[in-house]
Amino acid sequence: MESERAAYAFLPQTPIKSTDAHLVEFSEAMRAVAKTLRQVAEGKAAAQAEAAEWKHKYELEKAVKAHRHNTVTKGCSNCDKEKLEKLASQLTLETTSVDPTSCCGNHEICSRQILQDECPGTNKISHDKIAARKAPFKLSWGCNGDNNGQHKHDFVSFEKGDITTAERSNKQILLKWESPPQTVLFVTKPNSNSVHALCAEMVRWLKEHNNINIFVEPRVSKELATEDSYFNFIQTWDNDEEMKTLHTKVDLIVTLGGDGTVLWAASLFKGPVPPVVAFSLGSLGFMTPFSSELYRECLDHVLKRPFGITLRSRLQCHVIYDSAKNEVDTEEPILVLNEVTIDRGMSSYLTYLECYCDSSFVTRVQGDGLIISTTSGSTAYSLAAGGSMVHPQVPGILFTPICPHSLSFRPLILPEYVTLRVQVPINSRGQAWASFDGKGRKQLGPGDALICSISPWPVPTACLVDSTTDFLRSIHEGLHWNLRKSQSFDGPVA
Ligand SMILES: NC(=O)c1ccc[n+]([C@@H]2O[C@H](COP(=O)([O-])OP(=O)(O)OC[C@H]3O[C@@H](n4cnc5c(N)ncnc54)[C@H](O)[C@@H]3O)[C@@H](O)[C@H]2O)c1
Numbered sequence: 041m042e043s044e045r046a047a048y049a050f051l052p053q054t055p056i057k058s059t060d061a062h063l064v065e066f067s068e069a070m071r072a073v074a075k076t077l078r079q080v081a082e083g084k085a086a087a088q089a090e091a092a093e094w095k096h097k098y099e100l101e102k103a104v105k106a107h108r109h110n111t112v113t114k115g116c117s118n119c120d121k122e123k124l125e126k127l128a129s130q131l132t133l134e135t136t137s138v139d140p141t142s143c144c145g146n147h148e149i150c151s152r153q154i155l156q157d158e159c160p161g162t163n164k165i166s167h168d169k170i171a172a173r174k175a176p177f178k179l180s181w182g183c184n185g186d187n188n189g190q191h192k193h194d195f196v197s198f199e200k201g202d203i204t205t206a207e208r209s210n211k212q213i214l215l216k217w218e219s220p221p222q223t224v225l226f227v228t229k230p231n232s233n234s235v236h237a238l239c240a241e242m243v244r245w246l247k248e249h250n251n252i253n254i255f256v257e258p259r260v261s262k263e264l265a266t267e268d269s270y271f272n273f274i275q276t277w278d279n280d281e282e283m284k285t286l287h288t289k290v291d292l293i294v295t296l297g298g299d300g301t302v303l304w305a306a307s308l309f310k311g312p313v314p315p316v317v318a319f320s321l322g323s324l325g326f327m328t329p330f331s332s333e334l335y336r337e338c339l340d341h342v343l344k345r346p347f348g349i350t351l352r353s354r355l356q357c358h359v360i361y362d363s364a365k366n367e368v369d370t371e372e373p374i375l376v377l378n379e380v381t382i383d384r385g386m387s388s389y390l391t392y393l394e395c396y397c398d399s400s401f402v403t404r405v406q407g408d409g410l411i412i413s414t415t416s417g418s419t420a421y422s423l424a425a426g427g428s429m430v431h432p433q434v435p436g437i438l439f440t441p442i443c444p445h446s447l448s449f450r451p452l453i454l455p456e457y458v459t460l461r462v463q464v465p466i467n468s469r470g471q472a473w474a475s476f477d478g479k480g481r482k483q484l485g486p487g488d489a490l491i492c493s494i495s496p497w498p499v500p501t502a503c504l505v506d507s508t509t510d511f512l513r514s515i516h517e518g519l520h521w522n523l524r525k526s527q528s529f530d531g532p533v534a
Pocket residue numbers: 298299300301303323324325326327378379416417418419420421422424476477478
């Protein structure tokens with residue numbers, strides 16, 4: 041404070057003409073020094089006050105514990121209110137009025153009540169002291185002032201200005217029907233006799249045992265109808281417009297196949313997706329935890345009881361062509377459950393891509409290409425290109441180069457709320473190709489770009505046990521993660 045006063049005292053002694061730039065600068069600098077000195081002094085005072093308060097709290101707690109110990113060891117039959125009041129009055133911290141009926145359950149003093157931070161009462165001085173120290177603030181989610189009203193109370197709570205992540209967002213999500221599901225959509229791997237036979241069997245069983253309405257893809261509808269007129273009750277769709285309304289009719293999706301069938305089922309839904317129960321009839325089956333042999337028990341369970349789901353985020357991708365950049369983009373986004381890949385396709389040239397994250401430049405990719413993956417896709421192509429395996433409930437986007445011609449291009453994981461732009465530079469030698477969950481290739485020429493961000497429509501997949509158990513089981517049993525012979529017992533002792 042002395043130094044600050046000296047700095048201010050010095051200011052009037054230096055008459056400044058507004059034309060004298062050096063002196064103006066000097067005077068500004070002096071003001072800055074004065075301000076910093078004041079802040080340091082205030083900081084020190086605040087730290088001392090806080091330390092004193094903590095010491096005080098500690099002493100108070102000690103006194104309360106000692107009192108409690110005495111009362112318990114003496115076997116008191118009633119809460120010693122008088123003693124407690126005396127003890128509280130000796131303390132400078134504000135105390136709550138102690139309600140003997142609420143604290144006397146065990147005839148002990150409720151120290152938590154005494155030590156509460158915000159406690160209305162009569163000790164005005166100490167209350168003011170606490171209020172002055174604690175500047176209230178709010179944090180909100182939303183970027184660039186765009187408050188879209190999407191609050192994430194499940195992840196961070198801001199009680200009284202204290203940031204806490206005690207409430208985690210990755211708790212297992214449970215799906216509980218409020219009224220019984222009535223309609224099931226079957227999505228099946230094509231060209232497989234065993235899948236076809238199982239589909240027919242499951243449809244029969246669901247109709248006869250649960251009176252469920254059934255939807256199947258047009259191809260399967262034709263197959264079943266020609267096979268047996270019994271299946272005439274099965275419904276399907278005739279065109280894309282009808283397909284777009286499927287989510288309003290279907291309660292549950294059953295997939296029979298491998299991971300590709302789950303990807304296919306997800307791709308039928310450009311918006312909300314009903315819960316998916318994935319039966320394993322493929323080879324790897326990373327996302328297909330249910331055994332087809334136990335389909336009766338499994339379907340009975342998911343139709344009648346609450347079950348765990350994994351909310352698998354999807355990426356929504358837009359291709360912006362240089363030739364059409366002035367036109368309004370009317371194309372619907374392409375939604376992917378695994379990843380979008382931008383690679384060199386048939387070209388033998390190096391892919392050259394410029395990448396941006398929101399408005400920041402990320403890097404140039406010079407190699408075979410780039411994978412932008414969801415966390416569900418982290419165990420697919422991204423894994424093969426050296427990306428990390430990520431639990432599907434982790435909110436993030438993976439940025440994994442394919443064979444980069446660079447010694448230091450490590451894969452990244454970015455937060456889920458960013459928008460990525462991958463652009464083929466105008467001076468690029470060749471073309472690039474984008475593919476979506478390994479399908480639907482689109483050519484990108486110089487100046488064309490791909491924009492992607494997390495879609496608001498995730499794919500809820502039913503868990504066999506829970507998200508984490510299922511994920512670990514898949515990496516162990518499907519990918520044989522970290523499989524190694526165990527070290528023998530005998531050998532040198534460390
Ligand atoms: N080099 C590679 O590893 C490579 C190359 C191209 C495509 N793919 C992956 O194939 C996917 C398309 O799958 P498909 O079944 O239609 O094609 P596919 O029949 O070629 O199968 C690819 C393999 O990837 C597995 N797979 C798919 N999604 C997975 C996931 N999320 N986690 C773990 N494994 C997964 C499948 O089980 C299958 O064994 C693409 O999205 C891409 O991720 C991988």
